[in-house]
Amino acid sequence: MSNEINTGLVNNGRNNAPTATAGAEAENADAIRNVLLPTEQRPTPAGPISGSLTYGWRAMLKIKHIPTQLFDVTVFPLMMTVMFTFIFGGAMGAVVSGTGETGGVAISEYVQFFIPGIFVQTLIMITMYTGMTLNKDISKGIFDRFRSLPTWRPAQLVGALLGDQVRYTLAGVIILGVGFAVGFRPEGGLEGVVAAFALLLVFSFCLSWIWTTFSLLLPTEEAVMGVSMTLIFPLTFASNIFVPTQTMPDWLQPVVDANPVSVVVASIRDFMLGTNEGNLLVVGIYCVVLVAVFAPISMYLYNRKS
Template identity: 80%
Template sequence: MSQTSTTTEHGGPAETARIQGVLLPLEERPTPSGPLSGSITFGWRALLKIKHIPMQLFDVTIFPIMMTVMFTFIFGGAMGAVVSGTGQTGGPAISEYVQFFIPGIFVQTLIMITMYTGVTLNKDISKGIFDRFRSLPVWRPAQLVGALLGDQVRYGLAGSIILAVGFLVGFRPEGGLLGVLAGFALLLVFSFCLSWVWTMVSLLMPSEEAVMGVSMTIIFPLTFASNIFVPTATMPGWLSGIVEANPVSVLVSAVRELMDGVYDPGSIIAVFIYSAVVVAVFAPVSMYLYNRKS
C-alpha cells in the first residue's frame, strides 16, 4: 500500500497555521499591541527599573541642585557683573544673574541627562534583553520609543527640582506660571528628540563606558559653547555667530523669552525645526542599526 503523501511541507505556512490553531484557537488569541500601547508598555518598564534601582534618580535629583547652587553662589557674582554690564559684584549682581542663569541651567541639566538614555539602552542590548523583545508581536520601534517616553518622567523630575531651587535663590519669571510651563514643555519636546542621538550612539558603541565617553564629547561643546552662562555679545565676533546658531542657544533663548513673558513665534518655530531635523536624521538611522543588531 502506498503511503499517503502530504501536501504541506514541513515548516511551511500551512503547517504553522495548523499548529497555532491547535495550540490556541483563533478566537482566543490576544490582539497584538499597536504602536501606542506597545510604546506605553515599554515606557512603563523603564519606570519600573527606577523603582527597583532608585540610584538611577541620582542624576535627576542631586545633580540639578548641585549645579544650580554652585553656579549661583560661586560664579554668580562675577558673571552677574558681566551680564549686567555694570561691573558691580556681590548680592545685586547675583540677583540679576539668577534671572538670566536659571533658564539656561534648566536647559543644560535636562540636555545632559538625556545622554543616560543611551547608556541604559546599551546595557539592555548588551545583556540580550532586546533579543527577547524581538520575538513579541509588537510594533518594532516600540522598544526604543517606549524607553524614550519613560525618560520623560526623569526629565520632568529634574526640571521641577531646578525650578524649585531657582525660586529659592530668587528666580522670579515675569511670564508667570504659563510662561514657565510653556518653556518646560518646549524643553521636553527638544529633549525627547535629542535622545534619538544617544540612541544611535548606544547602538554603535560596544560598551556603556564608550557610550558615556562619546556622549560627553558631543554634549560639552553643545552646552558650554552656548548662551547658557553668558550672552553671546560678550564673545568674539567670529565665535558669537557660531554660538547663536547652536541648537542649544536657540532653545535657551526661546525658553528665556517664554519665562520672561515674551511669546516669540519665530523662536518657538526654530526650536521645532531643529527638533524635527534631529528626529528625521537620527531616528531612521537608529532603527536601521537596531534592526541589524537584533
C-alpha cells in the same frame, strides 16, 4: 493507457497527501486555540502607541527597583544650580548687568538670566544617560528577546525614550524649585513656565535619538559616555546659557547663535521672562531634523544588532 491513468492517480494522491495533512494540522491547531483561548478572549495585538507605552512603563519600573538611577536627576541639578548661583553668580552677574558691580544685587539679577539656562543645560546633559542605559540593556541580551515579540519594532526604543521623560521632569522640577528658593521670579507666570517645560521635554526627546544611535554603535557604556560628553560640553558651554552672546568675540557670536542649545535657551527665556528673543520655528526645525536623521539610523542599527 490504463497503466498511465493508474500512475497519474497514484502520483496525484502522493502530491495531495502533504497538502491534506498540512490542512488537517492547521484545522487541529485552530481548534485547539479556540478551546484554550476563545477568539473573544484573545488579547489585541499591541499597536505603536500601546507598545511604546508598555516599554516606557518598563523603564519606569527599572527606576522603582534601582532608585540609585535617580541620583543624576536629583543631586546633579541641585549641585549645578547652587554652585553657579552663589560661587560664580556675583562675577557673571556683573557681566550680564553690564554695571561691573558684584555682590547680592548682581547675583539677584543673574538668577533671572541664569535659571532658564541651567534648566536647559541640566536636562540636556541628563539625556546622555538614555544611551548608556540602552547600551547596557542591549549588551545583556534583553533586546534580543524584545525583537522576537510581535510588536511594532520601534516601540522598544521609543518606549525607552518616553520612560526617560519622567526623569527629565523630575530634574526640571528640582531646578525650578531651587531657582524659586534663590530668588527666580518668572515674569511669564505659570503659563510661561509650563510652556517652557513642555518645549524642553520635546527637544530632549528629539536629542536623545543621537545618544540612542551611539548606544547601538559603540561597544560599552563607558564609550557611549565618553563620546556623549565630548559632544555635550561644546553644545552647552559654547552657548548663551551662562552669559549673553553679545559679550563674546565677534567671530564666535554667529556660531553660538546657530547652536541648537542657544536657540532653545532663548525660546525658554522667551516663555519664562518674556524676552522676545526665541524662535519656535527654528526649534521645531532642529527637532524634526534630529528625529528624521537619527531615528532611522537607530532603527537600521537596531534591526541588524546581533
